[in-house]
Amino acid sequence: MSKNFYHYPVWVRLWHVMNAILCLFLIVTGFSMLYSNPDNGLVVGFKRAVSIHNVSGILLTVSYTLFLFGNLFTANGKHYLVAMKGTGKRLWQQGYYYVYGYFKGQKAPYPVDGEHKFNPLQQVSYVGVMYLILPMLFITGWAMMFPEFILKKFLRFSGIFLTDQFHVILGFLVVIFLFIHLYVSTMGKSALSNFRSIITGWQESH
Amino acid sequence: MDLNKLSFSFLFSVLLISPAGAFPLQEKPGEEKKQLSLYAADNEKNCLVCHSKLVYTITDTVSGVTMKRMMSEQNVINPDIFYNSVHWSFNCLDCHAEGFKSFPHPLEARFEIGWNCLDCHGNDPNYAQYKFEEIDAEYHRSIHYTATEGMFTCWDCHNAHYYNPLARQDSSSRDQIFKSNEMCLRCHGNRDIMGMISDKGLDKVLPKHEWLPNVERHLEAVRCIDCHTRMTDSVLVAHEIVPADSAVKNCTDCHNKNSILMGTLYKYVSKENRDEKGFVNGVIFNNDSYVIGANHSKFITLTGKIVIGMTLAFALVHIIFRMIIKPIKRYNE
Numbered sequence: 001m002s003k004n005f006y007h008y009p010v011w012v013r014l015w016h017v018m019n020a021i022l023c024l025f026l027i028v029t030g031f032s033m034l035y036s037n038p039d040n041g042l043v044v045g046f047k048r049a050v051s052i053h054n055v056s057g058i059l060l061t062v063s064y065t066l067f068l069f070g071n072l073f074t075a076n077g078k079h080y081l082v083a084m085k086g087t088g089k090r091l092w093q094q095g096y097y098y099v100y101g102y103f104k105g106q107k108a109p110y111p112v113d114g115e116h117k118f119n120p121l122q123q124v125s126y127v128g129v130m131y132l133i134l135p136m137l138f139i140t141g142w143a144m145m146f147p148e149f150i151l152k153k154f155l156r157f158s159g160i161f162l163t164d165q166f167h168v169i170l171g172f173l174v175v176i177f178l179f180i181h182l183y184v185s186t187m188g189k190s191a192l193s194n195f196r197s198i199i200t201g202w203q204e205s206h
Numbered sequence: 207m208d209l210n211k212l213s214f215s216f217l218f219s220v221l222l223i224s225p226a227g228a229f230p231l232q233e234k235p236g237e238e239k240k241q242l243s244l245y246a247a248d249n250e251k252n253c254l255v256c257h258s259k260l261v262y263t264i265t266d267t268v269s270g271v272t273m274k275r276m277m278s279e280q281n282v283i284n285p286d287i288f289y290n291s292v293h294w295s296f297n298c299l300d301c302h303a304e305g306f307k308s309f310p311h312p313l314e315a316r317f318e319i320g321w322n323c324l325d326c327h328g329n330d331p332n333y334a335q336y337k338f339e340e341i342d343a344e345y346h347r348s349i350h351y352t353a354t355e356g357m358f359t360c361w362d363c364h365n366a367h368y369y370n371p372l373a374r375q376d377s378s379s380r381d382q383i384f385k386s387n388e389m390c391l392r393c394h395g396n397r398d399i400m401g402m403i404s405d406k407g408l409d410k411v412l413p414k415h416e417w418l419p420n421v422e423r424h425l426e427a428v429r430c431i432d433c434h435t436r437m438t439d440s441v442l443v444a445h446e447i448v449p450a451d452s453a454v455k456n457c458t459d460c461h462n463k464n465s466i467l468m469g470t471l472y473k474y475v476s477k478e479n480r481d482e483k484g485f486v487n488g489v490i491f492n493n494d495s496y497v498i499g500a501n502h503s504k505f506i507t508l509t510g511k512i513v514i515g516m517t518l519a520f521a522l523v524h525i526i527f528r529m530i531i532k533p534i535k536r537y538n539e
Contacts (some may be wrong), residue, residue, distance in 0.1 A: 025382070033496075034502060034507060035502070035507075036498065038260060046498050049495070050493050050496050051490065051492075054489070054490040054491075054493065055490060058490070098524075099512065099524075102528075103528075103531045105535055108436055140273045144496075145476070145485075145489050145490075145493075146476075147469075147472055147473040147476050147495070148473055148476075148477055150469075150473070152469065152470070158468065158469040159469060159495055160468065160469035160472050160473065161468070161469060165503055165506055168503070168506055168510070169506060169510070172506075172509075172510035172513065172514065175510075176513060176514055176517050177519050179514070179518060179521065180517060180521075183521045183524070183525075202291075
């Protein structure tokens with residue numbers, strides 16, 4: 001018998017949908033900026049991709065700031081606090097479950113309940129993306145718009161080149177995260193139950 | 207160089223010079239007006255009474271014969287530009303030999319050893335930011351020095367009478383590129399001058415750029431020194447001109463990867479766009495500083511593709527196992 005928990009209040013759902021749309025725009029235009037050439041503009045063309053990327057990046061910074069404030073001043077923030085003790089063990093157990101236990105019909109080691117909406121792997125990856133990768137993406141992205149603050153040279157590399165490449169690497173990490181995030185979301189009670197949760201706010205335990 | 211000396215000799219051999227056909231000293235508002243009044247009050251700068259003209263009148267005091275002559279162009283100073291230059295406050299004889307004070311100019315004066323930048327600006331903490339010593343070291347390594355046995359001086363490119371570093375900041379990047387290239391093309395774009403300077407043959411000293419794609423666009427948008435100097439990060443404008451066969455010929459040196467030039471251009475165009483059009487129009491919607499292919503690092507994009515591919519492959523394998531196991535799970539339940 002499964003239970004339902006109200007884990008996604010309205011503001012989290014609104015932020016999440018905004019975050020998802022902006023990230024998709026950023027990824028598509030980012031790839032267009034990276035791989036288009038004068039003869040092939042990919043999806044939107046280079047010039048337009050730069051503009052859309054800039055606008056989406058600025059809006060994502062705003063939406064991220066709202067998310068930070070939400071986490072600071074509401075109960076949602078507690079889900080992003082990782083207990084350091086035993087983290088390795090919990091991550092191993094959850095990983096083992098995904099690649100082996102799940103197929104053996106074992107019970108999820110860290111099921112969703114009233115206090116926990118993320119399992120240890122989700123928690124660590126969300127904290128990594130939200131508190132580490134995204135802020136660094138914002139810093140490098142804004143720096144590219146105000147390049148006079150970038151060092152001219154660092155070691156034997158051009159500062160602009162390093163900042164740009166770092167931004168690209170972080171972008172790739174977000175793409176990888178997105179794929180894993182979407183795939184793991186299909187491993188709820190049913191393949192679509194987690195997608196329903198982020199729309200209705202109610203999460204089903206499994 | 208010999209031509210210069212000849213023209214000087216001719217100029218200073220005249221007996222008496224009187225004003226005629228001078229550059230028009232137009233009344234200008236504000237600061238210019240103040241400068242022009244200073245010009246009028248400064249007796250020593252009366253050199254410009256003659257040297258601001260393309261045509262002057264000479265009179266032989268013995269025979270009384272008067273005739274008009276053309277002044278050699280390189281000895282003509284435009285006062286309007288001079289008084290807006292960085293050296294405007296100097297008297298002519300602060301830099302030129304004392305002998306030029308008298309008429310006719312004596313022969314000894316023509317042997318003056320001209321000052322160069324370092325004579326005034328070298329090792330002076332007030333000018334430390336311009337790094338004149340480093341520029342001088344670069345110049346001494348440049349082909350202009352080594353191939354001419356030191357005959358080449360600062361003034362062959364820079365005009366001491368008109369030099370104005372602020373003009374560089376105020377003008378658009380197109381203007382700056384044009385002015386910079388004009389400096390090189392004054393000699394390198396002139397077959398007659400190059401023919402007289404070098405005995406290597408014109409085919410070896412005149413620039414060849416046919417190999418460049420979109421030659422005209424490159425020559426409009428790139429300074430000669432961007433490819434023909436050894437760039438460093440410490441000197442604002444590189445002065446180490448390299449031999450032609452050492453010039454940049456690899457597209458990716460500028461258009462890709464880890465190029466200091468690329469970084470500097472990006473910063474400059476971005477700031478210029480922002481200052482001219484504002485943040486929204488200049489940076490967000492019309493960001494010209496970001497050029498196609500600029501951030502395409504083969505290694506990083508290939509690594510990215512491989513890691514993303516492996517992630518998708520892992521997900522695919524996982525989903526296949528899930529599909530296989532699903533009926534078994536249902537059966538067990």
